[in-house]
Amino acid sequence: MRVDRARGTPWDRQTGLRRRRECVMKLVDETIQCDIQIQDVEVMLLEDKVRDVRRQLVQAFNQNEKLVTALSEARERMGLLKEEVDRLSAPPSTYGVYLSGNDDGTVNVLFQGRKAKVNVHPAIKSDDIKPGQELILNDSLNVVQTAGYEVQGEVVILREQLDPERAVVTLRADEQKIGIIADPLRSLRLKPGDHLLMDTRSGYLLEKLPKSEVEDLSLEEVPDIGYEQIGGLGTQIEAIKDAVELPYLYADYYKEHKLTPPKGVLLYGPPGCGKTMIAKAVANNLAEKISEKRGEKIKGFFLNIKGPELLNKYVGETERKIREIFVKAKE
Known part of the structure; x- marks a missing residue:
């Protein structure tokens, strides 16, 4: 059998074909692996790009939120500034x-x-x-x-209340005028001699004022002195009791017998002889006896008036202050 050296034996050809096939398969596998690796790399690159894009989107969203907030604040500031400009440019009320x-x-x-x-x-x-x-x-x-009520005006004195809405008041130089009682005063009990604040432009009586002149001239206190604390003035004390206490405690008997009680008592003497103590004791003792008679607690008051300060150079002012002191004592 003749063998062709160029072509080789059949066994050699099969072996060569098998080797070539194996090489081809190996190359195919390597190609597939390369393609897979290339795809993996491309996927990783794409994922990195996606992450970068998402990060950029988040940053853009945050910046957009900041811009929206800044725009809202700027819009609010512009609105406030516009209101301020409108308020400042508005005509006066x-x-x-x-x-x-x-x-x-x-x-x-x-x-x-x-x-x-x-x-x-x-x-x-x-x-x-x-x-x-x-x-x-x-x-x-x-x-x-x-708005509210006027807080300044002229001080007037109530002379007479005509009805719930009007009153006669006395101004300077004893000038009389009819004023309208404002709402805050309509719920108060007004008495002749009260000091009121009056808006002379509208004629309204706006506020009840304290009687500062009388308050400055008097010292109000609750006496706690008894007759037993005063010595050597028994005769005077008995006379004062008869003149002051009896008309208050037994007013019915005075009316029955048509007795006229004295309108007042004048205590005189040198300083330190007990005039003020007797007056305080009278107020305290009279309050205690009235409390026992009525069965309720009665508080006594003592007004210490600074006499020289009552004097005034204007006609009628001294008398007016004295009248106000007696009105306060009756209250």
Whole structure:
């Protein structure tokens, strides 16, 4: 059998083919592995890009939130600035004093010394407006807001209350005028001689004032001195008891026998002889006896008046202060 050396034996050809096939398969496997590795690398690169994009999106979202917040704050500041500009550029508001209401929803106010009928803002209830109260008016003289009451004016003295809404008062130089009682005073008990604050522009009586003149001249205290603490003045004490205590304790007997009690007692003597102590003892003892008679606790008061300070160069002022002192004592 002749063998072709160039082609080799059949066994050699099969072996070579098998080896080539194995090489091809190995190359195919290596190619597939390379493709897989390339794909893995591409996936990793894509994942990195996706993460970068997501990170950029988060940063952009955060920046967008900050921008939205900054824009909102800027818009609010612009709104506040606009309100401030509008407020500063608005025309000045004026004040009026409420007089009365009308059936059509309007109100009568006193503005610059004259009466005016004006409209009221719908948000303001008519029950919220009281007589004598100040009202804020816009440039069209319409009520846009309620205010308080005037806190300054002239001090006047109540002479007589005509009705729940009007009273006669005394001004300077004994000039008399009829004033309108404002709402804060209508719930108080007013007595002749009370000091009141009056707005002379509107004629309203706004506030009850303390009687400072009388308070400065008197020292009010509750006495705790008894007759047993005073020595050597037994005769005087008995005379004072008969003149002061008996008319109070036995007023019915005085009326029955038509006896006229004394209007007052004058104690005189040098300093330190016991005049003030006797007066305090009378007030204390009389309060105790009235308490026993009525069965209720009665407190005695002693007013120590600074006499020289009552004097005044103006005619009638000294008498007026004395009258106020007696009014305070009766209270």
